[in-house]
Amino acid sequence: NAGVMQNPRHLVRRRGQEARLRCSPMKGHSHVYWYRQLPEEGLKFMVYLQKENIIDESGMPKERFSAEFPKEGPSILRIQQVVRGDSAAYFCASSPPGQGGGYTFGSGTRLTVV
Amino acid sequence: KQEVTQIPAALSVPEGENLVLNCSFTDSAIYNLQWFRQDPGKGLTSLLLIQSSQREQTSGRLNASLDKSSGRSTLYIAASQPGDSATYLCAVKPLGTGANSKLTFGKGITLSVRP
Numbered sequence: 001n002a003g004v005m006q007n008p009r010h011l012v013r014r015r016g017q018e019a020r021l022r023c024s025p026m027k028g029h030s031h032v033y034w035y036r037q038l039p040e041e042g043l044k045f046m047v048y049l050q051k052e053n054i055i056d057e058s059g060m061p062k063e064r065f066s067a068e069f070p071k072e073g074p075s076i077l078r079i080q081q082v083v084r085g086d087s088a089a090y091f092c093a094s095s096p097p098g099q100g101g102g103y104t105f106g107s108g109t110r111l112t113v114v
Numbered sequence: 115k116q117e118v119t120q121i122p123a124a125l126s127v128p129e130g131e132n133l134v135l136n137c138s139f140t141d142s143a144i145y146n147l148q149w150f151r152q153d154p155g156k157g158l159t160s161l162l163l164i165q166s167s168q169r170e171q172t173s174g175r176l177n178a179s180l181d182k183s184s185g186r187s188t189l190y191i192a193a194s195q196p197g198d199s200a201t202y203l204c205a206v207k208p209l210g211t212g213a214n215s216k217l218t219f220g221k222g223i224t225l226s227v228r229p
Contacts (some may be wrong), residue, residue: 006157006164017152033217035219038198038226042220042221043203045217045218048216056215056216091157093217101200102146102160102163103205103217107156108156110155
């Protein structure tokens with residue numbers, strides 16, 4: 001039973017390029033969350049998705065960031081025209097249907113913008 | 115707006131000591147609380163999940179308690195070992211926001227257990 005799979009583990013992009021981060025939830029989990037972790041700032045919620053639906057994107061920057069969770073395939077967090085301030089660890093978590101389940105996190109993607 | 119606080123930010127103890135990590139939250143309307151461990155450069159590993167109706171959960175040398183009315187949780191680590199060195203984060207899940215909802219995290223406590 002594989003856990004939450006994120007790839008790539010490390011991603012280096014030049015300023016202005018696009019970054020695509022992928023997340024496959026645990027088997028049986030239908031809810032996906034993206035969090036960003038900046039040094040000294042802790043984990044911050046970005047977006048919550050179910051298949052083909054964005055449920056809550058209140059933590060997403062208004063520009064350059066988008067997320068999707070298609071019917072088939074992994075969830076994608078896309079950052080366009082990256083800037084140095086986007087350098088961070090991006091974590092994906094999934095949870096099962098229903099209210100009581102805990103979250104399972106992936107190992108994260110560490111994005112470095114040079 | 116829910117705020118989760120973990121103090122102190124860092125803690126250093128000698129091996130073998132029993133220790134308590136504290137977590138406080140401002141809004142007691144929570145569905146559950148989860149403790150995680152994060153090793154440097156790694157992801158989060160779930161340690162314990164406490165539902166709002168529960169008072170505590172135990173796993174091995176770890177025991178987590180929850181006092182929802184006072185907005186507090188503690189993670190007790192018995193007989194600490196150098197391998198326990200990591201950052202410990204607590205996170206709360208709110209009530210009233212749908213079937214699943216976002217966690218609010220504290221900034222974590224970085225624990226160092228000295229041999």
